[in-house]
Amino acid sequence: MATSNSNRKVVPEAMDALDKFKYEVASDIAVKNIFKSALGT
DSSP states (O other), X not given: OOOXXXXXXXXXXXXXXXXXXXXHHHHHHHHHHHHHHHHTO
């Protein structure tokens, strides 16, 4: 059975924007996790 790669880059020019978005989301999640652990919830 052949596998397909659904992660291929359809618009290579968008890579910079996607990387920025990825790091912004990761940063936001980390901040929320810090507050959750500080509050003990």
